[in-house]
Amino acid sequence: xxxxxxxxxxxxxxxxxxxxxxxxxxxxxxxxxxxxxxxxxxxxxxxxxxxxxxxxxxxxxxxxxxxxxxxxxxxxxxxxxxxxxxxxxxxxxxxxxxxxxxxxxxxxxxxxxxxxxxxxxxxxxxxxxxxxxxxxxxxxxxxxxxxxxxxxxxxxxxxxxxxxxxxxxxxxxxxxxxxxxxxxxxxxxxxxxxxxxxxxxxxxxxxxxxxxxxxxxxxxxxxxxxxxxxxxxxxxxxxxxxxxxxxxxxxxxxxxxxxxxxxxxxxxxxxxxxxxxxxxxxxxxxxxxxxxxxxxxxxxxxxxxxxxxxxxxxxxxxxxxxxxxxxxxxxxxxxxxxxxxxxxxxxxxxxxxxxxxxxxxxxxxxxxxxxxxxxxxx
Numbered sequence: 001x002x003x004x005x006x007x008x009x010x011x012x013x014x015x016x017x018x019x020x021x022x023x024x025x026x027x028x029x030x031x032x033x034x035x036x037x038x039x040x041x042x043x044x045x046x047x048x049x050x051x052x053x054x055x056x057x058x059x060x061x062x063x064x065x066x067x068x069x070x071x072x073x074x075x076x077x078x079x080x081x082x083x084x085x086x087x088x089x090x091x092x093x094x095x096x097x098x099x100x101x102x103x104x105x106x107x108x109x110x111x112x113x114x115x116x117x118x119x120x121x122x123x124x125x126x127x128x129x130x131x132x133x134x135x136x137x138x139x140x141x142x143x144x145x146x147x148x149x150x151x152x153x154x155x156x157x158x159x160x161x162x163x164x165x166x167x168x169x170x171x172x173x174x175x176x177x178x179x180x181x182x183x184x185x186x187x188x189x190x191x192x193x194x195x196x197x198x199x200x201x202x203x204x205x206x207x208x209x210x211x212x213x214x215x216x217x218x219x220x221x222x223x224x225x226x227x228x229x230x231x232x233x234x235x236x237x238x239x240x241x242x243x244x245x246x247x248x249x250x251x252x253x254x255x256x257x258x259x260x261x262x263x264x265x266x267x268x269x270x271x272x273x274x275x276x277x278x279x280x281x282x283x284x285x286x287x288x289x290x291x292x293x294x295x296x297x298x299x300x301x302x303x304x305x306x307x308x309x310x311x312x313x314x315x316x317x318x319x320x321x322x323x324x325x326x327x328x329x330x331x332x333x334x335x336x337x338x339x340x341x342x343x344x345x346x347x348x349x350x351x352x353x354x355x356x357x358x359x360x361x362x363x364x365x366x367x368x369x370x371x372x373x374x375x376x377x378x
Contacts, residue, residue, distance in 0.1 A: 036076045046360060052377065056336075060077060061369035062344065102182070103165045118345055138156075139155040140152035173214075179213060186204055187199045222244065224259070228258075256270075260280075267326050270331075290314045324337075334374050335354075336356070341367060355374045357377055
């Protein structure tokens with residue numbers, strides 16, 4: 001066989017392979033047939049309505065299929081808000097708080113059905129990479145994070161994720177006439193401009209956006225300051241000095257994303273800015289009864305008793321060193337800490353929820369979807 005024939009055959013083989021990959025990648029991109037289920041089993045409320053508004057924590061029970069399309073994602077979250085309204089928990093001074101990473105799983109929206117049926121997160125990520133190979137390789141080559149594959153997946157889908165997140169949460173805030181702390185989403189160099197969330201081209205940040213009753217995103221986007229050890233290979237930290245406070249109909253609102261609520265310097269920043277309310281969106285992956293192993297990714301603050309590490313349970317540690325224990329030093333009147341619940345591939349998500357109002361603290365345990373409301377005192 002001469003060289004010319006060999007090159008021709010290799011070229012034909014590559015063309016066939018690329019064509020087959022293109023056909024495979026486009027096939028099966030239809031949403032699952034199963035209907036969305038709220039799995040709403042609990043509605044809790046702390047205090048009584050005094051006309052000062054409320055912090056309304058939503059802990060949605062999410063499955064991979066809930067992210068298949070924008071419409072399914074919207075329908076799922078709208079269902080919880082509709083249930084809260086039926087309970088009389090929605091008003092003009094309501095601040096709704098969704099959990100951490102709720103928007104990050106939009107990375108799987110519009111993918112092949114086999115992605116939602118995968119057994120593990122790793123398997124789902126591999127399928128996404130293979131079925132978007134040219135875009136993934138471009139993002140992979142441009143990634144500078146230690147975990148280049150994870151960074152590449154989120155960078156590849158960033159603009160689509162940001163657009164869906166913006167439309168869904170903006171629409172919900174406007175439809176219900178409430179302020180929404182929209183959980184969090186992982187995006188490159190996110191910013192809020194002219195009432196819209198935009199994804200940039202820089203490092204990835206775990207970010208929360210606050211939407212007003214008019215549906216507009218409020219500046220600035222909140223960046224997580226203390227990413228955990230598991231996040232650090234692909235998430236960049238924000239600065240505690242950049243933590244903002246937002247004006248809402250219920251009062252000045254501060255937002256601390258999950259682990260940020262463990263650090264006293266974050267509360268000092270919010271106190272300096274006059275925060276009256278604190279929202280803490282969290283991701284629930286550690287069992288409440290598991291032994292607490294200490295702070296993840298950063299040194300323990302000086303006020304942490306070393307004897308508590310390896311002795312307290314996760315739930316006890318959250319109660320002592322996160323929002324319930326640190327709310328008084330913030331000067332805020334009320335706070336709520338909510339967790340994502342559900343099953344996303346091989347991840348089972350639950351976690352305690354906390355509501356705090358003055359000297360009152362309530363802890364709620366559960367595995368299904370739930371609503372945790374705090375009436376704001378005078």
